[in-house]
Amino acid sequence: MHTARRIRLPPLARARYDAMSRLLHWLTLGLLVVQFLLGWLMPETDDVKVPSGVIAWHIGIGTSLLVMGVAWCGRAVTRQAPEPADQSSGVRAIASVVHIALYALLLLVPLLGWLNASGRAWPVKIAGTLRLPQIATPHSPGASIGEWHSASAWILLTLIGLHVFAVLIHQLVLKDHLLERML
Template structure:
């Protein structure tokens, strides 16, 4: 993202960023609905330590997948920027310029960085399971 402190109306990369973020929010909510309504597969045969680490990482991933776009929406609303899903459907303003929403951009950025690190860790773990442990975990995920 370019510097946004003096931007009054989002355009270019900033408008694209907001559109992608709101689209991801819709996808995550739809994915959560699917996850809640389908039957989960049986737990994998793993040590309790590996299972605990996987649970912590999954909970953090799920929370951040929701938190990152919500913090972005809060930040954009606090800057009085229009927030639209995929650039078309207007979302309500959930903050005002005199609220803390406008100054929450650092939280949005930090949580996005943590999310990217966890995604990388998750991909690495899947590759270890697929090619080193050969325990068919990837098949269970899909």
């Protein structure tokens, strides 16, 4: 009687994500760290007529994150993913749900920010040069959607925390070298 055994590959033989996916991952993380810091440092925006300083930086990085979110989603659909990690089907399903939610929020959070900024008649530009169209007017619901933008950002931050926690479990407890796939 022959029983099939699962073969675990040595860490260096495991497939890594391609260079472009790794670059997008770490660049997105860097922008998110700066963006959350700016969001926490940002003054109250209710009476702001023209964004400047921290608010202008928050909008600029937000547009960069929107571009990164579109690039990430496109990359996730078109790239050849490395072989799946040696995990149970339940853990793999949870990881898939979290990743899909992260991709969705990488689009939703900056879109809600753009909608809110447009509703305030603030200019929204990519890299400070390419002006995006206004997608709301001052008396539209877009002008009051700031709470949705903030709430979705907190959900994104929570999922990022869950993602980091899972990576730490893999690295420190399971010692399966999963982190090396993204380094």
